Amino acid sequence: MTIFWCEDSLDGILTGIYDAWDSRLGHNQVKLKTDAQDTLELFCDYRQVKTDAVKAEKVLRTIRDRLGEEAFEAVCYAAACTDGGRADAIYRMVVLGLHMKDGRQVVNCLQNRDVSLVMRLRIKAWHEAHRYMGFVRFEELENGVLYSVIEPAYAVLPLLAPHFADRFQQENWVIHDKRRGVMAVHPKDSLWVLADAEELNTDYLGHRSEREKEFQELWKSFCKSIAIEERRNPRCQQGLLPLRFRGCMTEFRKDQSI
Amino acid sequence: MQVRVPENLSLMEKLNILSDAAKYDVACTSSGTERSNTGKGVGNCVDAGICHSFSADGRCISLLKILFTNECIYNCRYCLNRASNDVPRAAFTPQEVCDLTMGFYRRNYIEGLFLSSGILKSPSYTMELLYQTLYKLRHEYGFGGYIHVKAIPGADPRLIEATGYLADRMSVNLELPTAEGLRKLAPSKSRTWILTPMRQVQNRMEENRNELALYRSAPRFVPAGQSTQMIIGATPENDYQIVSVAESLYQKFALKRVFYSAFVRVNEDSMLPALPGGPPLLREHRLYQADWLLRYYGFRASELLTEDKPNFNVLLDPKCDWALRHLEQFPVEINRADYMTLLRVPGIGVRSAQRIVKARRLGNVDFPDLKRMGVVLKRALYFITCRGRTMYPIRIEEDYITRNLLNVKERLPFGMDGQVTYRQLSLFDDQNFSMPPGA
Numbered sequence: 001m002t003i004f005w006c007e008d009s010l011d012g013i014l015t016g017i018y019d020a021w022d023s024r025l026g027h028n029q030v031k032l033k034t035d036a037q038d039t040l041e042l043f044c045d046y047r048q049v050k051t052d053a054v055k056a057e058k059v060l061r062t063i064r065d066r067l068g069e070e071a072f073e074a075v076c077y078a079a080a081c082t083d084g085g086r087a088d089a090i091y092r093m094v095v096l097g098l099h100m101k102d103g104r105q106v107v108n109c110l111q112n113r114d115v116s117l118v119m120r121l122r123i124k125a126w127h128e129a130h131r132y133m134g135f136v137r138f139e140e141l142e143n144g145v146l147y148s149v150i151e152p153a154y155a156v157l158p159l160l161a162p163h164f165a166d167r168f169q170q171e172n173w174v175i176h177d178k179r180r181g182v183m184a185v186h187p188k189d190s191l192w193v194l195a196d197a198e199e200l201n202t203d204y205l206g207h208r209s210e211r212e213k214e215f216q217e218l219w220k221s222f223c224k225s226i227a228i229e230e231r232r233n234p235r236c237q238q239g240l241l242p243l244r245f246r247g248c249m250t251e252f253r254k255d256q257s258i
Numbered sequence: 259m260q261v262r263v264p265e266n267l268s269l270m271e272k273l274n275i276l277s278d279a280a281k282y283d284v285a286c287t288s289s290g291t292e293r294s295n296t297g298k299g300v301g302n303c304v305d306a307g308i309c310h311s312f313s314a315d316g317r318c319i320s321l322l323k324i325l326f327t328n329e330c331i332y333n334c335r336y337c338l339n340r341a342s343n344d345v346p347r348a349a350f351t352p353q354e355v356c357d358l359t360m361g362f363y364r365r366n367y368i369e370g371l372f373l374s375s376g377i378l379k380s381p382s383y384t385m386e387l388l389y390q391t392l393y394k395l396r397h398e399y400g401f402g403g404y405i406h407v408k409a410i411p412g413a414d415p416r417l418i419e420a421t422g423y424l425a426d427r428m429s430v431n432l433e434l435p436t437a438e439g440l441r442k443l444a445p446s447k448s449r450t451w452i453l454t455p456m457r458q459v460q461n462r463m464e465e466n467r468n469e470l471a472l473y474r475s476a477p478r479f480v481p482a483g484q485s486t487q488m489i490i491g492a493t494p495e496n497d498y499q500i501v502s503v504a505e506s507l508y509q510k511f512a513l514k515r516v517f518y519s520a521f522v523r524v525n526e527d528s529m530l531p532a533l534p535g536g537p538p539l540l541r542e543h544r545l546y547q548a549d550w551l552l553r554y555y556g557f558r559a560s561e562l563l564t565e566d567k568p569n570f571n572v573l574l575d576p577k578c579d580w581a582l583r584h585l586e587q588f589p590v591e592i593n594r595a596d597y598m599t600l601l602r603v604p605g606i607g608v609r610s611a612q613r614i615v616k617a618r619r620l621g622n623v624d625f626p627d628l629k630r631m632g633v634v635l636k637r638a639l640y641f642i643t644c645r646g647r648t649m650y651p652i653r654i655e656e657d658y659i660t661r662n663l664l665n666v667k668e669r670l671p672f673g674m675d676g677q678v679t680y681r682q683l684s685l686f687d688d689q690n691f692s693m694p695p696g697a
């Protein structure tokens with residue numbers, strides 16, 4: 001058994017698929033793993049995969065062309081999760097789809113364990129991204145830039161950014177994934193880009209605009225007064241809005257800003 | 259009439275008063291419109307709707323839900339803002355509503371605005387204020403987010419129409435399920451008076467659909483449709499009456515949603531029922547479950563309840579309850595039953611039914627597959643076969659299945675999971691509870 005050991009990211013996994021396929025060792029003789037898993041298996045041959053954007057792009061295009069839009073989306077979303085088996089499951093799903101007469105049917109093969117895992121992970125990541133579409137909180141900086149910090153469980157920032165790019169086309173905004181040290185940066189009327197947080201000059205982030213505090217107070221106060229005392233139910237609230245999200249949300253913060 | 263709105267309140271004071279007064283309005287969804295940014299203004303809409311926060315009562319916060327004013331010339335008995343109540347009064351200006359909406363929207367606190375109002379001076383006067391606010395928001399501020407606005411019964415139809423072109427959703431509150439209840443608790447309103455603007459909005463939406471078919475760029479009237487809400491438990495209607503009203507609203511008025519709000523007793527009034535157990539939340543929950551069955555599962559009200567059995571079972575959700583009374587239609591074979599039949603199986607939802615139908619084209623589906631497709635087998639297993647076999651040897655017998663289903667904890671939304679006992683339930687409104695069959 002040969003294990004293709006790839007970087008724990010979408011591009012890493014896609015490159016792994018490329019290399020594993022290209023090795024011609026036979027699909028039963030290879031397995032994909034990401035470097036987030038540290039348990040090494042015995043009696044296996046390990047091959048380190050060097051992430052390569054060109055290879056990744058090729059695989060992604062093949063998926064889109066042959067397996068359809070839904071599979072394409074499923075792969076991107078599933079890759080954003082943290083599940084240890086996802087790299088291999090995505091690989092198997094692609095192999096299966098490319099062997100089917102109509103590759104677009106592969107997303108419906110839920111009897112297949114790998115497909116079923118990818119499709120479930122897709123929902124998980126979609127759910128996380130969708131929650132963040134609501135839970136992101138921007139603060140207005142002195143220079144008018146909108147700045148937000150998030151700490152998502154999965155790498156959903158790239159899935160999230162297009163939504164805000166459309167919604168706030170006319171704004172300069174930054175969403176900072178503190179967990180992964182990456183930022184989505186959107187200059188007014190332009191395309192958003194993903195950047196390494198360390199490489200950006202973040203000095204200017206310190207100062208809030210004049211009305212920022214007022215709006216935060218208004219919002220906090222609104223969130224309190226909108227609840228109906230007779231229906232009070234913190235357990236239900238917590239089920240819908242788990243504590244892990246609250247650290248970055250204005251209405252749950254005691255201090256003033258991020 | 260003297261207007262009691264003081265002049266010099268701060269924005270914060272106004273927001274406190276006017277969001278507090280709006281909180282009993284139920285609808286906070288932002289769904290039903292898909293619209294990209296125009297490239298000039300701020301904002302877009304997402305069809306599925308987005309929740310931005312959850313309040314301490316577990317309800318979703320999606321829209322800036324406020325009244326324009328809580329001043330009111332009417333005296334509906336159940337309402338905190340009624341004319342005879344001595345409560346702090348306030349009114350926004352259109353400018354203030356725009357400021358708040360834009361400030362909140364840019365910070366991603368909200369999907370948009372939910373604007374309702376007490377009746378200041380007259381229905382038309384109030385509607386005009388709502389219109390001005392929306393006009394300013396859409397045209398001066400270029401706001402492209404979601405707007406839900408109330409159509410005020412009795413207002414000039416031209417104002418209602420003009421406002422509908424600025425909003426995504428409009429709603430007229432039905433207030434109470436029957437005309438009788440209305441006479442008792444809101445004597446200044448009548449059923450016809452409420453249904454007139456509802457009909458107007460419906461007709462205009464239909465005409466607009468034809469216009470849009472001809473000219474794709476025609477202005478859109480209430481694109482996310484019309485909704486309504488009624489208060490549950492303030493008047494003595496049974497569940498069957500309520501569900502039948504909802505059904506006919508869906509059919510005859512083409513409503514998008516009917517919302518229920520469990521009655522909260524905010525006024526001391528001899529005409530209002532005392533509710534020692536608090537608002538009838540479980541009943542509200544059962545009504546919402548039934549509402550889903552009407553809208554997405556192809557059920558009719560008369561299948562769920564009858565004159566003889568006019569109230570929902572407290573212990574079982576309406577679908578399980580229905581299935582137990584129709585055991586002759588089960589078990590169904592997963593690999594053959596049509597989509598509508600699958601939808602009627604307890605434990606199978608819209609998503610899982612769709613998955614089953616797609617997956618079985620590519621090969622037989624078995625029990626472990628069902629589990630991965632999101633079917634709740636603990637519930638479904640009594641009603642299905644896969645390739646002719648049941649999951650375990652079971653008896654298709656009402657008492658046996660009822661007992662087993664009652665052992666499966668139902669997830670209730672208000673933190674009572676698994677603790678539903680007869681004793682606690684009697685705290686609710688017991689006249690409406692029937693015992694489950696065989697219990």
Ligand code: SF4
Nearest residue numbers: 330332334337340376
């Ligand atoms: S008209 Fe509306 S605001 Fe006025 S008392 Fe009746 S329910 Fe309350």
